[in-house]
Amino acid sequence: MAAMAAAPRPKSPPASPDPCGRHRLQLAVDALHREIGFLEGEISAIEGVHAASRCCKEVDEFVGRNPDPFITIQSEKRSNDQSQQFLKKIRAKSCLSYLSWICCCGAGGCSPFHQVKTTMRPPPAKNSCCCSCSGGGGVQLRKLCSSSSCFCCCGCGGCQCRVASAGCCGGGGCCGCGGGCPRCSSCGGCPSCCSDACCARRCCLCL
Amino acid sequence: MASVADLKEKHAAATASVNSLRERLRQRREMLLDTDVARYSKVQGRAPVSFNPTDLVCCRTLQGHSGKVYSLDWTPEKNWIVSASQDGRLIVWNALTSQKTHAIKLHCPWVMTCAFAPNGQSVACGGLDSACSIFNLNSQADRDGNMPVSRILTGHKGYVSSCQYVPDQETRLITSSGDQTCVLWDVTTGQRISIFGGEFPSGHTADVQSVSINSSNTNMFVSGSCDATVRLWDIRIASRAVRTYHGHEGDVNSVKFFPDGHRFGTGSEDGTCRLFDMRTGHQLQVYSREPDRNDNELPAVTSIAFSISGRLLFAGYSNGDCYVWDTLLAEVVLNLGNLQNSHDGRISCLGMSSDGSALCTGSWDKNLKVRTFKKRLFPFTTS
Numbered sequence: 001m002a003a004m005a006a007a008p009r010p011k012s013p014p015a016s017p018d019p020c021g022r023h024r025l026q027l028a029v030d031a032l033h034r035e036i037g038f039l040e041g042e043i044s045a046i047e048g049v050h051a052a053s054r055c056c057k058e059v060d061e062f063v064g065r066n067p068d069p070f071i072t073i074q075s076e077k078r079s080n081d082q083s084q085q086f087l088k089k090i091r092a093k094s095c096l097s098y099l100s101w102i103c104c105c106g107a108g109g110c111s112p113f114h115q116v117k118t119t120m121r122p123p124p125a126k127n128s129c130c131c132s133c134s135g136g137g138g139v140q141l142r143k144l145c146s147s148s149s150c151f152c153c154c155g156c157g158g159c160q161c162r163v164a165s166a167g168c169c170g171g172g173g174c175c176g177c178g179g180g181c182p183r184c185s186s187c188g189g190c191p192s193c194c195s196d197a198c199c200a201r202r203c204c205l206c207l
Numbered sequence: 208m209a210s211v212a213d214l215k216e217k218h219a220a221a222t223a224s225v226n227s228l229r230e231r232l233r234q235r236r237e238m239l240l241d242t243d244v245a246r247y248s249k250v251q252g253r254a255p256v257s258f259n260p261t262d263l264v265c266c267r268t269l270q271g272h273s274g275k276v277y278s279l280d281w282t283p284e285k286n287w288i289v290s291a292s293q294d295g296r297l298i299v300w301n302a303l304t305s306q307k308t309h310a311i312k313l314h315c316p317w318v319m320t321c322a323f324a325p326n327g328q329s330v331a332c333g334g335l336d337s338a339c340s341i342f343n344l345n346s347q348a349d350r351d352g353n354m355p356v357s358r359i360l361t362g363h364k365g366y367v368s369s370c371q372y373v374p375d376q377e378t379r380l381i382t383s384s385g386d387q388t389c390v391l392w393d394v395t396t397g398q399r400i401s402i403f404g405g406e407f408p409s410g411h412t413a414d415v416q417s418v419s420i421n422s423s424n425t426n427m428f429v430s431g432s433c434d435a436t437v438r439l440w441d442i443r444i445a446s447r448a449v450r451t452y453h454g455h456e457g458d459v460n461s462v463k464f465f466p467d468g469h470r471f472g473t474g475s476e477d478g479t480c481r482l483f484d485m486r487t488g489h490q491l492q493v494y495s496r497e498p499d500r501n502d503n504e505l506p507a508v509t510s511i512a513f514s515i516s517g518r519l520l521f522a523g524y525s526n527g528d529c530y531v532w533d534t535l536l537a538e539v540v541l542n543l544g545n546l547q548n549s550h551d552g553r554i555s556c557l558g559m560s561s562d563g564s565a566l567c568t569g570s571w572d573k574n575l576k577v578r579t580f581k582k583r584l585f586p587f588t589t590s
Contacts, residue, residue, distance in 0.1 A: 025214040032221035038409055038447070039228035043235065046488075052240045055470070055484040055491055056247035059517070062467045063535055064253075068516035069564040070263075070580045071256055 236488070244482060244492040245537035256518065256533045258541045262581050263531075263566075265548045269300050269575035271307055276569035278320045279556045282327040283374070286560065288567055289330045290575055291321035297332055299344065302565065302577050311342055311354045322370045324377050329357070331380055331394075333367025339382050341394055360392045362399050369417045373425050373442075381428055381442075383415035389430050391442050401445035403430070404438075409447040411438060417461045423468025427485070431459030437473055439485060452483045454490045461510045466517045472534075478505025480522050482534065494520060494532045496539065510556045515563025523554030529568060543568070543578065550576065 209217070274293030281288055286302040295316025299309035317335035324330065333339040339360040348354050365385030373379035373391075379400075380392045387410060389403040404410020413433035420428040427449075431437050435455045438448040457476030464471045465482065470491065474480045480494040498505060506526035513520055513534070520532040521543075527550060529543035543549055552571035559566055569575045 022211050022214065025211065025218060026209075029214055029217050029221055032218065032225055034409075035225050036221060036228060039225065039232060042450075043228065043232055046232065046235050046239070049239060049487045049489075051242075052484070052487070052489040052491060053242045053247060055487060055489055056242055056244045058467070059244050059465075059470060059482070059491065060248050060251055060253065060535060063516055063518045066466070066516035068514050068518050069562070070514050070519055070566075071516070072580070 239487075240489060243537075244535060248535040253535050255536055255538065256540050258531065260541070260546055263541065263543060263546070263578045264581045265546070265576050265578050266565075267302060267305050267577035268548070269298075269302075269305055269567075269577070270573070271298055271300075271310070272296065272573045274573060275552075275555065275571040276573060276575055277318065277555050278332075279558050279567055279569045279575060280322045280330075281558050281560050281567065282323045283325050283561050285327055286565070287323070287327060288558070288575065288577075289321050289323050290569055291318040291332050291334075292573070293318075294573075297321055297330060297342070299330065300575070302560070302567065309344055309354065313340065314356070317366075320367060320369045322372055322380070324372050325375050326377055329377070329394075331370050331372065333360075333370050333382060335366045337361070337363045337366055337384070337386075339363075339367050339370055339380065339392070358394060358397050360390075360394070360397055360399075362390065363388070365414065368415060371418055371420050371428075373420055374422045375425070381418050381420060383418045383430055385414040387411045387413060387415060387432070389415055389418055389428075389440065391445075401442060403440045403445050403448070409438070409451065411436070413458075416458060419462045419464050419471060421464050421468050421485075423464075429462050429464070429471050429485075431462040431473055431475075433458040435459060435475070435477075437462055437471070437483065450485075450488055452488060452490070454481055454483070454493075455479070457507070460508060463511050463513060466513055466515060472511050472513060472520055474508030474511040474522055476507040478507060478524075480508055480511055480520060480532065482520075492534070492537055494522070494534075494537055496530065509554060512557040512559045512566065514559065521557050521559070521566055523557050523568060525553050527551070527553055527570075529554050529557070548576075550574065 269288070269290070272290065272292035272294050274295070276290050276292050278291040279288055281302075287308070288300045288302050290298050290300065292298070293316070295313050295318065297309070297311040297313065297318070298307050299311075300307055311330070313332065315334060315336035315338075318332050319334040321330060321332040328345060329341055329343050331339055331341050340356045341358040341360070342354055343357045346355055346357065360380070360382070363382065363384040363386050365387070367382050367384050369383040371381055373381065378394050380394050381389055382392065383389045386405070388405040390399050391401040391403070392398070393400050404415070411430065411432040411434050415430050415432045417431040418428055426442050427439060428442065429437050429439050435453075435457060437452040437455075437459055439450040439452070441449050452473075455473065455475040455477055457478075459473050459475050461474040462471055463473075469486060470482055470484050472480055472482050478496065481490055482492040482494075483490055496505060506524040506528065508522050509525055510523045511520060517534060519540075520534045522530045522532060524530070524544075527544045529549070530539050531541040531543065532538070533540050544554070550568065550570035550572050554568050554570050556569040557566065565577050565579045567575055567577050
């Protein structure tokens with residue numbers, strides 16, 4: 001009698017690579033390598049980026065420049081009147097401060113040096129000025145230009161000390177102050193040549 | 208051909224590199240965040256804005272939808288508004304008179320977004336049909352009184368969440384979608400000009416909820432997504448996002464450019480609004496409300512709009528609140544949801560008129576409301 005044949009045993013599936021899993025893994029690795037490239041690009045790009053304070057300044061100045069139908073002058077002025085009274089007191093104190101480099105600026109913006117309290121020591125240089133470039137009459141020293149060839153220019157990018165032939169106003173469309181630049185008195189309707197609204201449209205020299 | 212084991216090793220190494228680079232980037236960004244808008248403005252002595260509850264007048268309530276209002280848009284020039292509702296209709300309103308000039312029954316009632324063309328002659332809408340339909344408002348209605356659709360923009364593989372015409376271009380429209388992409392369309396041909404994201408790298412990794420085109424530079428737009436990021440796109444370069452903005456901790460439901468064109472605001476499921484700088488990527492300000500007494504989860508921000516100067520940020524929330532934020536001081540100056548004659552439900556959409564004189568809100572209470580500043584009621588006093 002022939003021996004009974006052994007019962008068939010199922011064969012194990014042939015060992016083979018899992019193409020779907022391998023393909024997905026390859027795609028994932030490729031995506032990660034692309035992400036690495038983007039991140040490296042962002043890291044080198046950020047080296048040249050300025051701090052957030054400059055952006056905040058731009059936001060603050062933009063909002064301050066533009067009228068808004070939802071905000072009347074009264075709804076801000078009410079608060080402003082009170083805060084202006086308070087600021088006047090602060091200014092008065094500041095001008096008498098032992099810190100001789102603090103100066104007082106008018107609400108109209110950049111003030112010529114003679115508005116600085118003469119009680120301060122040392123007296124500021126002849127061609128220095130205090131600029132309030134926020135347009136809100138803030139009391140802050142911006143620049144003292146000590147060189148006799150410097151003029152103090154306000155508005156646009158803030159207060160800068162510039163030689164007469166160099167660009168006066170910061171960015172935003174201001175041109176250089178050399179040659180035929182109009183003087184502040186001819187800024188035409190601007191309350192002050194050191195206000196952003198004026199310097200944005202034409203060149204001003206702050207006298 | 209690399210083995211699976213090699214690939215796994217490469218995957219682990221690449222993941223470690225990505226995490227390390229992200230941390231370096233985060234630290235570098237943190238060093239550059241030397242202040243925020245509120246701290247800066249306070250130091251500058253910026254006076255706060257104050258409103259009396261009666262200063263913002265609800266001068267028009269637009270009633271006519273029979274379902275939740277999901278979206279609205281103003282015309283760029285006239286005082287017309289288009290709204291989209293769960294009732295499956297678009298309604299075009301004269302905001303001055305409250306009259307309905309058009310009521311458009313949609314093929315697909317599940318509409319999520321609508322937009323006016325720059326010339327005010329057409330409207331676009333999209334939703335769960337994954338398409339964007341264009342209607343010419345000068346078309347004659349058919350025998351059943353239905354306005355014919357003039358073009359259907361098909362191609363998205365998911366719902367259309369948001370749409371906006373490119374300013375001053377009647378023929379270009381951008382949509383955002385649940386398929387994780389944004390698309391720039393040629394409305395006259397119905398063709399997709401560019402696809403932003405999707406198969407290409409640096410696209411969103413979840414549904415895109417909102418788009419906003421920069422009116423100062425119409426080549427640029429931002430998109431907000433359920434992947435908690437906002438991405439900046441240049442329509443001339445669809446292959447990758449220009450920049451990705453991190454910060455939110457939940458879906459970004461609404462994005463809107465700041466009036467200066469260099470910043471944009473966001474509103475998120477995490478309950479906050481944020482202001483980002485487009486060029487540097489800095490997060491300039493977070494507008495975060497106080498948790499309620501019961502310490503419940505913060506209500507989500509559903510929609511935002513800036514006033515024309517950028518001084519005010521209007522934010523609609525899922526609990527019916529509509530906060531008016533002072534963007535410079537990061538303080539809430541008014542809650543429109545607490546006023547008399549406010550909406551009875553979630554505010555789903557907001558829009559500012561092009562001259563900045565009126566704010567329209569749309570709500571799940573089926574109504575739209577137009578608000579102006581009391582002392583500047585003209586032209587809404589005429590009817």
